Amino acid sequence: MTFGKAANGVTEHDHRTSAGDIRLGLALQRFAHVQLSMAQAHLARTGDYRHEGVHEARKCLRRTRAVLAMGAKPWRRLIAAVDIELRRICRGLSWVRDAQALVESLVRLEGNPGITADIQARSLVAATRRRDEVLTLALRRDADFARRRQRIAKVDARLAALDWSTVDTQAALTALRRSERRLR
Numbered sequence: 001m002t003f004g005k006a007a008n009g010v011t012e013h014d015h016r017t018s019a020g021d022i023r024l025g026l027a028l029q030r031f032a033h034v035q036l037s038m039a040q041a042h043l044a045r046t047g048d049y050r051h052e053g054v055h056e057a058r059k060c061l062r063r064t065r066a067v068l069a070m071g072a073k074p075w076r077r078l079i080a081a082v083d084i085e086l087r088r089i090c091r092g093l094s095w096v097r098d099a100q101a102l103v104e105s106l107v108r109l110e111g112n113p114g115i116t117a118d119i120q121a122r123s124l125v126a127a128t129r130r131r132d133e134v135l136t137l138a139l140r141r142d143a144d145f146a147r148r149r150q151r152i153a154k155v156d157a158r159l160a161a162l163d164w165s166t167v168d169t170q171a172a173l174t175a176l177r178r179s180e181r182r183l184r
Helices: 019-043 049-071 073-108 117-141 143-160 169-183
Strands: 002-005 011-014
Touching (some): 019 049, 019 143, 019 169, 049 073, 049 169, 073 143
16 A cells, blocks of 8 residues: 555555555465475476476466466566566476377377277387487486576566565456456
8 A cells, every 4th residue: 555645735545555455466476476486396306206397387387477467567567577487487398298298198098999009009108208308308408407496486586576565456357357258
């Protein structure tokens, strides 16, 4: 909430920012922080859990971007670079996720009467091999996804510095309705 002087010199509340706006802004800030922390944790997974970790991390990054879109009006210019960075991190992981998604799709085709077991099994072996190669290459470029996790931590610090109390509930609801319309 901001304060200003009325014509008579008395300090008065500027009702453009309400207690509800402040609560919403702080809730969105917490949510974004949790999502970014979870994304870092998912990217730190090891072994066979890395594939699921990449998928979950990308979902966390997309949720964070959605939160920014909801509350962005007061600081749209400030978050443009943050949004671009989150999109780049997410896209940079998409080829790793896509390789895993192919493996998962082939597993679901097991027992499908339109595909012979032999073709399904050979395809699954080839896709699994390719998936592992993609992950190995990604980890060779960014060991344990450490650079990506650092980039996410920097984004988190930049978001923490924003004045989330300026989030406008009505603008956030409008953004949410727009998103729902696009989804339909």
